[in-house]
Amino acid sequence: MAIDTLRLDATEAARRLHVAPGHTPIPMLARVLRERGVGAVVITGAQHDWLDTPHARGWLTRPRSGPTDHAQRFQQALRQGWVAADAAVLARLPDRADASDLPVLSCDEVPLEWVPPREANEDLGVYAIVDSVARVQACAQAGARLIQLRVKRPTDDPTLRDDIAEAIQSTRAQGATLVVNDHWRTALALGAPALHLGQEDWLGLAREDRDRLAVAQQQGLRLGMSSHSLWELCRARGAHADLIACGPVWPTLTKAMPWRAQGLDNLAWWVKMAGRPVVAIGGILAPEQLTQAAATGAAAGCVVRGLGSNPGQTLPAWQQAWTTGRLLPRPGAGPAPHPTLGSTPT
Structure with a gap:
């Protein structure tokens, strides 16, 4: 039976694919999982999560390292109707988030440095x-x-x-x-x-x-x-x-x-x-x-x-x-x- 969405760390991704942890690039792990029928893959890390989903692909970088176990929040977002790429963002936001908590998403396989907010109170x-x-x-x-x-x-x-x-x-x-x-x-x-x-x-x-x-x-x-x-x-x-x-x-x-x-x-x-x-x-x-x-x-x-x-x-x-x-x-x-x-x- 095909799996719609997986959110897991790199060690678990390697175990599922029967390869040694740490020897395969994370984007490749996600790509192989999707080739084997997984609809969307999020591989979590201390500060960077790799997204390989039907809507978005890239590194999601948070402002700081923190807890990585947000599986419950991720699943809740999916149940609420969010697609996996959006759910991955919500899973990384604290309860009272503001602009200083927003992750950034790369457009390729090179992680970005986190980009801080700027003064945004313009009237154009x-x-x-x-x-x-x-x-x-x-x-x-x-x-x-x-x-x-x-x-x-x-x-x-x-x-x-x-x-x-x-x-x-x-x-x-x-x-x-x-x-x-x-x-x-x-x-x-x-x-x-x-x-x-x-x-x-x-x-x-x-x-x-x-x-x-x-x-x-x-x-x-x-x-x-x-x-x-x-x-x-x-x-x-x-x-x-x-x-x-x-x-x-x-x-x-x-x-x-x-x-x-x-x-x-x-x-x-x-x-x-x-x-x-x-x-x-x-x-x-x-x-x-x-x-x-x-x-x-x-x-x-x-x-x-x-x-x-x-x-x-x-x-x-x-x-x-x-x-x-x-x-x-x-x-x-x-x-x-x-x-x-x-x-x-x-």
Whole structure:
């Protein structure tokens, strides 16, 4: 009978595979266990756990060494409907966790140094996401301070470089920050102030490309990264993201995705735990929703379809909604988030 999930230490993993402990790399132990029918494997250690699951693979590194026997908490998370990668994160959090307790997740077989939290109490306001230079300019002229240019074009498109360059110049003239989505090489070449990458984009980078982005960050580039689940939050922290998006807060039709809505409760938990400014994204279609997102302490709230055909006319209402929300008392985060991916809780 196939085993769905195993959480064990390296010695037990070696025993199950009838090999001598300490002679086989831990990632290989997990890989062989999965090849033999185990659905997901977590091999625990003093400070690093190796994850090999259908959703995530990498080293989960905690801020400090500590007790390694969290099997009960891990199993409880699985029963609540969390997938194994998320359950592995929850099993490593203390009862009253905060941003200083969040593990980081590597994207390869090299463990990361733990990344401490930073001051995250920024107020960046309405984060306008648009698909053309003209709309970038309209948003900047209307007072948006953070604008993402999201254009789905091939990198070798002859107009792409010119459009990004014009958008950078237009936003800079208005005192706004342009965030380039995906096209990171062009963004770096043109001196864009900020870049946004999805998790798959980050995983697809070669190590030298990640190193290149790290150098650019040291020189002032701000890196934003998406996150939809606990392990993605840990990976974003491990990537030294400067802004971490939490979504979808509400159901969205802008992108097809497997994730359930985060809701305001998960958004508030992200704000507490991320150790970075958090951006609320997904399904924000009415100013009242933006007010609610702002009240959680999020640093920015993304508006996409809600900008309509004339951002210059619609942005003032969105900006007022954001300001109203930031003045409200924070609701506070609950002790634990709810699952956004996985089976129905039992």
